[in-house]
Amino acid sequence: MLQFNLIAAVCENFGIGLNGDLPWSLKSEWEYFTSTTKRRRDTAKQNVVIMGRCTYLSIPESKRPLAERLNIVLSTTILPIELPDNVLLFPNLETAMKHLEQVNVCENIETVWIVGGSGVYREAMFSPRCHRLYITRIKQNFKCDKYFPKIPNDFKQIEPDLETPTGIQEENGIQYEYTILQK
Incomplete structure (x- = not known):
């Protein structure tokens, strides 16, 4: 069974979005997201990013699909959505x-990443396929209209991998910390 990891930035009130965008501007955190979801040990393989339709559409048009990764969009509605040929559309995560x-397909995949939104995160965390949660904990509250679901108790924090910065980071007066949880 192919597993996946989940990656998200979450503020103290569990907010993850506001009006189809991030409620904060943290260039270093975005760079961490990008490098983490692109990182491969075998350059002959590729990584996958799976996201809901609203998350995909919230990415600036000039930056989508997310480069150097296979993009998969989930949509439960049959609304017409124009996607480039290299972006796959499925009705659900499974x-x-x-x-x-x-x-x-599988022999060419290294890591599958779940990158949002809240409904996809919820479904992913309860799946037996979910291996790790890469959570950036933003150390303040922000006004949000999208929230990260409650993390199930079977996830426990582990030591960060070698590529993950440790300790409190700060940018634009906002403190945050990278954490990894594993089932």
Whole structure:
């Protein structure tokens, strides 16, 4: 069974978004997200980012699809959505994962990342496929209209990997910390 990791930045009130955008501006955190979801040990393989339709559409048009990763968009509605040929559309997470598990696809995949939004995060955390949560904890409250779901008790914080910065980071007067939790 192919596993996946989840990556998110979450403020103290569990907010993750406001009006289709991030409620904060942290260039270093965005760079961490990008480098983490692109990082591969085998350059012959590729990573996958899976996101809901609203998350995909919230990415500035000039930056989507997310470069150097296979982009998968989940949408439960049959609304017409124009996607580039290199972006796949599935009705739910399990259908997308079953597609990735096909022999001719799976052998070319290194890491699958769940990158939002809140409904996709909720479904992912309760899946037996979910291995790790890479959570950036923003150390203040922000006004938000999208929230990260409650993390199930079977996830426990582990030591960061070698590529993850440790300790409190600060940018634009906002403190944050990178954490990794594992099932």
